[in-house]
Amino acid sequence: xxxxxxxxxxRADWSRKDWLTHYAERHGPLAAGLKLxxxxxxxxxxxxxxxxxxxxxxxxxxAKADGVSELWFRDVEALKSAYADPGYMSLLRPDELSFCDxxxxxxxxxxxxxxxxEPADDSDRKWVHKSRxxxxxxxxxxxxxxxxxxxxxxxxxxxxxxxxxxxxxxxTAYVQTHIQNDESPLPSSCPYGxxxxxxxxxxxxxxxxxxxxxxxxxxxxxxxxxxxxxxTLICLVxxxxxxxxx
Numbered sequence: 001x002x003x004x005x006x007x008x009x010x011r012a013d014w015s016r017k018d019w020l021t022h023y024a025e026r027h028g029p030l031a032a033g034l035k036l037x038x039x040x041x042x043x044x045x046x047x048x049x050x051x052x053x054x055x056x057x058x059x060x061x062x063a064k065a066d067g068v069s070e071l072w073f074r075d076v077e078a079l080k081s082a083y084a085d086p087g088y089m090s091l092l093r094p095d096e097l098s099f100c101d102x103x104x105x106x107x108x109x110x111x112x113x114x115x116x117x118e119p120a121d122d123s124d125r126k127w128v129h130k131s132r133x134x135x136x137x138x139x140x141x142x143x144x145x146x147x148x149x150x151x152x153x154x155x156x157x158x159x160x161x162x163x164x165x166x167x168x169x170x171x172t173a174y175v176q177t178h179i180q181n182d183e184s185p186l187p188s189s190c191p192y193g194x195x196x197x198x199x200x201x202x203x204x205x206x207x208x209x210x211x212x213x214x215x216x217x218x219x220x221x222x223x224x225x226x227x228x229x230x231x232t233l234i235c236l237v238x239x240x241x242x243x244x245x246x
Contacts, residue, residue, distance in 0.1 A: 001042065003072050003177060004079060005195060006107035007065035007136075007235060008100050016066060020048055022099050023067050028242040031092055040082035042072040043244040047134065047237035050203055058210050061234040063106065068136060068235050076109070076183055106138070106233070108190025110177035115158040118173040118199060131172045133206045137196040138233035142226060147193035151178040153226050154194050160222055161196070166212035173199035192233070206236060 010019035028046055031037060047068040052059045073079040082088065096102065118131055141150040154176060161167060162174050177195040184190075200206040213219050223229050 001072060001112070002075060002079065002180070002183070003070060003110050003112055004107065005110060005136075005177060006069045006071075006105055007063055007138075008067055008069065008102070008107075009064055009104040010066045011099055011101050014099055019066050019099060024048070024240065027092075027095055027099070028240075030095060032243045034085065034087040034091065037082050037085045037088050037092065038243060038245070040073065040078045040085070041243075041245075042074060043070075044072075044242040045070040045239055046242055047136070047235065047239050050133070050236045050238060052207070052236065056207070057214070058207060058234065058236070061232050063138070063233045063235050064104070065106070065235055068237055076185060079109070080185055106190065106192075107186065108179040108181065108192070109184040109186065110179045110195065113155055113158075113176045113178065114174075115176060116162050116167075116171070116174040131199040131201055132238055133200045133203045134235075134237050134239055135196070135198045135200075135206050135210060136235040136237060137198070138192040138235075139194045139196060139223075139226075140191060140228045140231045141193050142224075142228050145226060147179065147181070150193040150226050154178075154196075157222050157226075160218050161213075164213065164216045164219060166209050166216060167198075170205040170209035170212070171198050171200055175199075203236065203238075210234075 010016065024046060031044060047070065049066050052062065073082065139150070139154070141147055158176065167174070175197040177197060179190045179193055179195070181189040198209065200209065
């Protein structure tokens with residue numbers, strides 16, 4: 001299984017409100033309604049960017065993206081087939097061009113590693129406790145370290161992040177996505193080696209975790225050893241599943 005992650009911004013002639021409305025209420029259902037495109041796509045999730053007070057320390061890392069699309073495929077061939085679908089070319093592609101700045105996209109093909117799964121809840125109140133907020137943390141390898149080296153070290157050190165007291169207090173799930181530029185049919189490569197995806201029940205918990213993790217010596221040492229901290233890019237988002245195959 002592979003995942004395509006695309007952080008995208010709106011065209012200059014669109015407001016944030018109108019863009020998010022179109023993304024959620026027009027573009028998502030349009031994709032879900034294309035049977036052939038959907039037959040190649042295992043799952044499609046939209047993530048809606050959240051704003052922060054510019055005085056918050058996290059704000060300096062926030063990407064300019066208005067949304068992040070995540071699409072899962074069985075393999076690269078299935079991805080290629082989905083985007084060669086006549087329905088995509090005649091309907092979805094023109095729609096993307098109408099409201100997205102495609103030159104702004106930060107995206108890549110990745111492989112997921114679930115470090116801490118979201119807790120299972122079969123109760124009648126499961127939607128009350130469901131994680132709704134996420135931090136997508138795009139990490140670039142420090143100078144002299146390859147993406148493969150970063151990915152290996154980050155996976156080996158996952159327990160350092162998930163084992164910190166701040167994670168146990170605020171976070172609900174943790175997934176690493178390792179970008180595979182050598183497998184990507186995209187016209188450009190992704191400059192980030194790892195995308196950390198940390199789940200929370202609220203934006204407030206996400207912000208509290210990020211703030212507390214800045215004080216965790218073990219996490220700071222790991223970031224300094226492996227990543228170019230000043231080039232870290234973060235999206236604070238609210239997630240919505242558009243469709244998922246049975």
